[in-house]
Amino acid sequence: MSRIVTPPTVVVQPDADLLAKAAAARLVTRLVDAQALRGTASVVLTGGGIGIAVLEQLALSPARDAVDWSRVDVWWGDERFLPSGHADRNETQARRALLDHVPVSAERVHPMAASDGADGDDPEAGARRYADELREAAEYGDPVPVFDVCLLGVGPDAHVASLFPERPAMYETERTVVAVHGSPKPPPVRISLTLPAIRSAREVWLLAAGEAKAHAVRLALDKAGPVQVPAAGARGRSRTLFLLDRAAAGALPPGFSVPGTA
């Protein structure tokens, strides 16, 4: 099926705190709307500073319980391949920020493998296991579910999830989940969705705060290729949002000027 890729929408908030609050409010509405339409909602979480800050703000949101948390499927875009419960795991941080504070159904929360899990210290086996779990949850024989929203932080090198420029995972066109070795961002071993899996989402939201992300955001919005600029390949089936603070929006390419900013 050919995809009509609508251009991304850029939404800018004055600072990182308001960006996290606004993204959290947007996520509540997105999940509520998905449940009104289909009875359930699915979200792909990300690690990193702004990604976790959004979850913290969502836990504090007065509208938090407008979401029927028992009918939300929680996935991860990537994971640091560390022992279960390790403070640096995206799962650990997401549970502390949000999931421990809302009544999610345990069987609907899908963490990626830990290095002391069922497959032991084998990230390739962990990646295969996650791919199987995604396929089992998908419909119509798809390899992954059609996620309602996929959250992605953006690195200063324009990485998203654990997809780093020019690394082998950027050339992956078949597999939906891969093991990552030698990650330039510690820890070195990770598990990550690939771009084809990310692009299964109805909406992809790229979150970036701080001046260090401005160049990566510009490249991601310009005509760059995804191998060199992974964030340029992160697009939703029906919508792609760049949710930025003013510092990260400091170098937007022409055509993305933001009303109210010089």
Ligand SMILES: O=C(O)[C@H](O)[C@@H](O)[C@H](O)[C@H](O)COP(=O)(O)O
């Ligand atoms: O596991 C991770 O580290 C994240 O999934 C990673 O993709 C992160 O979202 C970006 O590196 C941005 O992180 P910051 O928002 O902290 O810059």
